[in-house]
Amino acid sequence: MDLHDSPEEAAFRDEVREFLAANLPAEPGKAWSAKLRDAGLASITWPVEYGGRGAPWNHQAIVLEEFARSGAPSHANPIALGMAGPTILAHGTEDHKRRYLPKILSAEEIWCQGFSEPGSGSDLASVRTRIEPHDGHFVVNGQKVWSTLAHLADLCILLGRSDPATTRQEGLTYVILDMHAPGVEVRPLRQITGEAEFNEIFFTDVVVPGENLLGEIGGGWRVAMTTLLHERGTLGISLAGILDNQVQRLVALVAERAGADPLVRDRVALEWIELQALKLTNYRSLATLMKTGIPGPEGSISKLHWSEQNQRVTKLAMEILGGKDDGYWGYQQLRSRGNTIEAGTSEILRSIVAERVLGLPRSR
Ligand SMILES: Cc1cc2nc3c(=O)[nH]c(=O)nc-3n(C[C@H](O)[C@H](O)[C@H](O)COP(=O)(O)OP(=O)(O)OC[C@H]3O[C@@H](n4cnc5c(N)ncnc54)[C@H](O)[C@@H]3O)c2cc1C
Numbered sequence: 001m002d003l004h005d006s007p008e009e010a011a012f013r014d015e016v017r018e019f020l021a022a023n024l025p026a027e028p029g030k031a032w033s034a035k036l037r038d039a040g041l042a043s044i045t046w047p048v049e050y051g052g053r054g055a056p057w058n059h060q061a062i063v064l065e066e067f068a069r070s071g072a073p074s075h076a077n078p079i080a081l082g083m084a085g086p087t088i089l090a091h092g093t094e095d096h097k098r099r100y101l102p103k104i105l106s107a108e109e110i111w112c113q114g115f116s117e118p119g120s121g122s123d124l125a126s127v128r129t130r131i132e133p134h135d136g137h138f139v140v141n142g143q144k145v146w147s148t149l150a151h152l153a154d155l156c157i158l159l160g161r162s163d164p165a166t167t168r169q170e171g172l173t174y175v176i177l178d179m180h181a182p183g184v185e186v187r188p189l190r191q192i193t194g195e196a197e198f199n200e201i202f203f204t205d206v207v208v209p210g211e212n213l214l215g216e217i218g219g220g221w222r223v224a225m226t227t228l229l230h231e232r233g234t235l236g237i238s239l240a241g242i243l244d245n246q247v248q249r250l251v252a253l254v255a256e257r258a259g260a261d262p263l264v265r266d267r268v269a270l271e272w273i274e275l276q277a278l279k280l281t282n283y284r285s286l287a288t289l290m291k292t293g294i295p296g297p298e299g300s301i302s303k304l305h306w307s308e309q310n311q312r313v314t315k316l317a318m319e320i321l322g323g324k325d326d327g328y329w330g331y332q333q334l335r336s337r338g339n340t341i342e343a344g345t346s347e348i349l350r351s352i353v354a355e356r357v358l359g360l361p362r363s364r
Helices: 007-023 030-038 057-070 079-093 094-105 220-233 233-257 264-294 299-320 331-339 348-358
Strands: 112-115 130-134 137-150 155-161 174-177 185-188 196-211
Touching: 007 057, 030 094, 030 299, 030 348, 057 233, 079 094, 079 112, 079 155, 079 174, 079 348, 112 137, 112 185, 112 196, 112 264, 130 174, 137 155, 137 174, 137 185, 155 220, 220 299, 233 299, 264 299, 264 331, 299 331, 299 348
Parallel strands: 112 155
Antiparallel strands: 130 137, 137 196, 155 174, 185 196
């Protein structure tokens, strides 16, 4: 793979840079998201008829790189753009696509993901929330937890059990749930950073119309796997961009406070080298994505590498600061703790790499 921009990629990169130069600084939120939609930059690989550009994945990578480089605020609908939308594109009906995708891009409707439960995280196939099929509708009862953005969400991609006689993948069903429906209660959870980004969701006899089914009754596992592959799909490229900024900040901090210390210099150089390795891994995943259109298990390598490196970088910065929070690194260190848990814990990702990338025998 040629790692330099082709003339066509360079022209597109210029277009993105010009847009950002003309529109920054921007406030995060729905107005910024709508502007991205109008510029055709919200989710450029989606088909034109649903508000995308039908652009190839290398263009998506350029958008992610340039947004990270410029520090532009993210779109307000990350779960919808990264997970719900691609899942609807893969498994939804034409009505689903026309009904949901345009409002994802404009952020008119915000989405959350209802997968994890108090007793089911890594072992997602054990979820117990009931999605009971009735004549023409479903009734949902149960509890989800750690649902990012649920306190702001209008819609939820929900995985639950339609057949209580089964305990694993077979009896699962996947629906789109209206977060404003009677019987939905959201309780925010306070994190170590002081923020409350994620929530518990309680469902009591929530009625979901039959047309909100994605895939088939009992076929929810296959749909959920699409969601999870996309969760880690192009994430790596955006994460590498964010980490690039983080390493640059670290280098500036080291230059200012500890530039002469050979041990610190050694550690910061190592982090820079690790960052280059992450970027190359991402380009390898991108090459697979360009060929197949489906994110491969290599995305797990990027997420694992990034989350563990980001923790090391923030730890080194705090050591250089003598443990005193300068208002930036303290927050970064606390927030980085959750990164090795969300979107698959480090242990689970190592197992995926061992089994699906290296082809080692299954552990269970
Ligand atoms: C910031 C953040 C945001 C999140 N947002 C969402 C969201 O929007 N929607 C959602 O549904 N969920 C969300 N989650 C939940 C996340 O997906 C789960 O926390 C994660 O899957 C781990 O599940 P768990 O917390 O139940 O831990 P467990 O699965 O109970 O794991 C506990 C420990 O055991 C280890 N472990 C478990 N199984 C194995 C195994 N087979 N082999 C080796 N080790 C193992 C794990 O690695 C971990 O160290 C979020 C989590 C965080 C931190």
